[in-house]
Amino acid sequence: MKIFSVKSEGGTIGCYAEREGIVRRINGSVLGALQAHASGRDVGGRAIKLDLGKLLEYPCTSRRGRLTIPLAPPEVWGSGITYELSKKRYSEDDVPKLGNETIYERVYSSPRPELFFKATAGRCVGHGEPIVVRSDSAWTLPEAELGVVLDGDSSILGYTIADDVSARDLESENPLYLPQSKIYRGCCAIGPWVVTPDEIGDVRSLNVELIVERSGQVAFRGSSTTSKMRRSIAEQVAFLFRDNPVPAGSILCTGTGILARRDFFLQEGDVVSITIERIGTLTTPVVKLH
Numbered sequence: 001m002k003i004f005s006v007k008s009e010g011g012t013i014g015c016y017a018e019r020e021g022i023v024r025r026i027n028g029s030v031l032g033a034l035q036a037h038a039s040g041r042d043v044g045g046r047a048i049k050l051d052l053g054k055l056l057e058y059p060c061t062s063r064r065g066r067l068t069i070p071l072a073p074p075e076v077w078g079s080g081i082t083y084e085l086s087k088k089r090y091s092e093d094d095v096p097k098l099g100n101e102t103i104y105e106r107v108y109s110s111p112r113p114e115l116f117f118k119a120t121a122g123r124c125v126g127h128g129e130p131i132v133v134r135s136d137s138a139w140t141l142p143e144a145e146l147g148v149v150l151d152g153d154s155s156i157l158g159y160t161i162a163d164d165v166s167a168r169d170l171e172s173e174n175p176l177y178l179p180q181s182k183i184y185r186g187c188c189a190i191g192p193w194v195v196t197p198d199e200i201g202d203v204r205s206l207n208v209e210l211i212v213e214r215s216g217q218v219a220f221r222g223s224s225t226t227s228k229m230r231r232s233i234a235e236q237v238a239f240l241f242r243d244n245p246v247p248a249g250s251i252l253c254t255g256t257g258i259l260a261r262r263d264f265f266l267q268e269g270d271v272v273s274i275t276i277e278r279i280g281t282l283t284t285p286v287v288k289l290h
């Protein structure tokens with residue numbers, strides 16, 4: 001089942017569920033529907049006509065409204081350096097070492113993962129809404145990641161697509177600037193919907209693709225697969241919840257396996273599309289703050 005939110009022109013937000021081509025308008029919240037589905041209850045709702053293809057178009061052409069962030073996550077967390085490629089790219093900068101390893105090489109093979117606070121709902125955007133390049137960053141990159149929607153007891157309610165947009169120049173200047181490189185207005189995109197685990201199957205075999213379009217041309221394209229993730233999702237979630245209460249509806253971004261080099265950076269007007277197999281495509285324009 002896909003669960004999502006649509007914002008009408010008047011600004012009201014409705015929650016919907018789709019299964020086998022049938023769309024229902026849900027009375028409660030997306031989180032409530034995910035929890036109902038997880039406990040084997042019917043999410044209910046009235047069947048309606050809604051063209052998902054139109055909702056996904058960017059710019060959106062649906063007269064029903066447009067997709068927005070599927071749910072308002074109280075907290076968004078990130079896992080770092082969970083792929084060989086992110087270890088390599090993050091280590092290419094002039095970064096501090098522990099012994100003869102960069103800090104990123106060390107964390108990649110350490111038992112304890114890198115986990116960082118990423119965002120709150122107010123800092124996140126949904127499908128079709130702009131992600132942001134900070135005014136003080138000249139090298140910001142998108143990070144295409146599998147997002148895990150969590151219940152308060154650490155169980156997994158669903159999967160989504162997350163963009164852990166990162167001001168890479170800030171972190172490469174000094175790793176202690178990580179919170180500023182990661183957490184700011186419009187730093188995270190989530191969507192287009194949450195897909196329940198029964199529709200995903202093996203979460204460790206999903207193809208991931210990132211495309212950045214500039215003036216109608218592909219400016220960057222990269223792909224990976226979740227099978228290259230070094231740590232299981234269960235391991236990441238267990239560390240996140242260790243002595244740390246995480247509220248229901250929070251999202252864990254599981255790290256990126258696609259990263260551009262220094263000569264590529266997001267610019268105003270770019271359009272970023274992230275596709276994850278069995279989930280869909282999350283498309284967001286880019287704005288640069290001045």
Ligand code: DO4
Pocket residue numbers: 078079080081082083086090114143164166171178254255256
């Ligand atoms: O400190 C590095 C963050 C790495 C990250 O966000 C990722 O690997 O996805």
Ligand code: MG
Pocket residue numbers: 078079080143145164253255256
């Ligand atoms: Mg990341």
